[in-house]
Amino acid sequence: MPEVDALKAKEWEVGIYQEEIAAGQGIKIRRRPATGLPPHYVGPFEFDLQNEGNTPRNILEAIIWSKDVEVTQRKEKNPYAVLKKLLDKAPPARDFIGALKKANSRTSFPGLIAEVKKASPSRGVLRENFDPVQIAKAYEKGGAACLSVLTDEKYFQGSFENLEAIRNSGVQACDSAIDAWQIYYARIKGADAILLIAAVLPDLDIKYMIKICKLFRMTALVEVHDEREFDRVIEIEGIQLIGINNRDLETFELNIANTKKLLEGERGQKIREKGIMVVGESGLFTPADIAYVQEAGVKAVLVGESLVKQEDPSAGIAQLFGKDISL
């Protein structure tokens, strides 16, 4: 069918154009493998070249490629027309940043976003007897201001069902969002916030997704890992919450000094001027770690492993802060 081929050719051209824009912003993660065109469209030489790009370069790229396939399939089952109707039935989004601020002034510690995460690609299974609702309740009892719920099934053994089951505290859907569809779906399942990763999303996508969040009264937590990502994101209008990930998602390397590095000097100044709240993410295990990122300027922290691994996640929070921060 020639029309189908023509459409494929067009999609491929648009894809290449998008990859170029992303690369120009320093984004190394490719949205999908370069599968190339039907062989009769390009010469055999180009076709071979394209297919060289069909192995993901690192775990983050592997996650994005499989997410792209997943979202495409999910969209077919639940197209926008269906989601739009369900949106009205969803419980309204709650003030995620407000909850963090409140916790920060109540405890004088950074507001805690506690993560409900069964497994991760870097650490494997973190907790065998994993009951998401029970863990969420323990987090709340222990004084967490908000929750982060992994929805990715393949790499984090999470799900949207887990998200839906946990609706007592402010919840953030933690997934590699690459498409607006995921924001719609997360909102329907009860999410108040969503994570957007600057290492994956070009500026225009971030801007677009922030608009959708605003429309749904959701909070976007925009995650950066290095100076370049920070400098891109800080210029985007309407961002209220920036996360600094101490974990490099391409290499898994952890370094909590990353939070400090990105908040020093002019960057720290700028973020304070703009009144943007900063979340210190990943690799926080001790009261000293919490004190370190707080000293660097964060008003909130996102913590998974060190809490979810504890038999009693509630007690885990008190251990992490060196103090009982429950009401």
Ligand SMILES: O=P(O)(O)OC[C@@H](O)[C@@H](O)c1c[nH]c2ccccc12
């Ligand atoms: O388990 P840790 O080291 O406390 O990290 C939590 C959180 O920062 C981490 O899970 C995370 C940060 N950004 C992400 C993006 C996708 C998946 C997971 C994440």
